[in-house]
Amino acid sequence: MGRAPCCSKVGLHKGPWTPKEDALLTKYIQAHGEGQWKSLPKKAGLLRCGKSCRLRWMNYLRPDIKRGNITPEEDDLIIRMHSLLGNRWSLIAGRLPGRTDNEIKNYWNTHLSKKLKIQGTEDTDTHNMLENPQEEPASDGGNNNKKKKKNGGKKKNKGKDNAEPPKTQVYLPKPIRVKAMYLQRTDSNTFTFDSNSNSASGSTSQEKDESPVTKESNVVSEVGNVGEESDGFGFFSEDHDLVNASDIECQSYFPTYHGTLQQLYEEYFQLLNMDQGQFERNSFAESLLE
DNA sequence: AATCGACCCAACCGCCCCACA
């Protein structure tokens, strides 16, 4: 399309962020909230592109980020959601509180695609679970990172690459789109979460993506049991002088999920195992986007 | 100990969508 870059990039820093830059960005967002990414760097005293700031915040500095140690439940859910939605990382991330689309994307590319290929449980071209993996070998999908050389070679073993047989257990989704939290600055200098607006604008593509979560969140709100799900979801304010969870009025978004969501996931599961498969799966995935 | 190759992941890039003037 040849659209002009989001910023001139002249004289702007690139590459890894320094602790000082992180501190500046964090401090600014604590004070002013997210948004206005284009003007943020200047106001915050950063020599960075606004997009870079946004990315850094979204993928690394946000207080609700959970890093590393993808649990088996998350692992399983990523695989299942990917089979439904394909490479819609932000949607998948929306089901995994504290996980970012970037992290899930990386995790998929480095662990799961390889794992599934070895297991032959997913066609990496179509992202669809194979009905009969033994009959239909997984193709060498173009979905892999170009830099990947070989599968299954030596690797730092982080305990994730041990190919386990496909699980039959259904793990519950975690229907929280942390990403959807939009921190707005209030006059009292604290953050509030506007549960009625997932983003700064009324109906962006983001909202499109998030609508399923919104729906689920509504469901969740009926289920109740607010806030008892810790799940390693601490807002690590000990190490980072960041937004404290208690400052965010969104704890109703951290529910436990019983009943209705179990049904919902069973619905997912049924769709995944349907013989008619593809059509329903696609329409179901589409329905998530509506 | 040095070298090499494989891998991981933070960050960048380009494109797209939507809101708004």
Next chain:
DNA sequence: TTGTGGGGCGGTTGGGTCGAT
């Protein structure tokens, strides 16, 4: 209706790390 800007998303890159030789 059209153009523009802001923001989000998925794909890709490249430097750092680690294990093998």
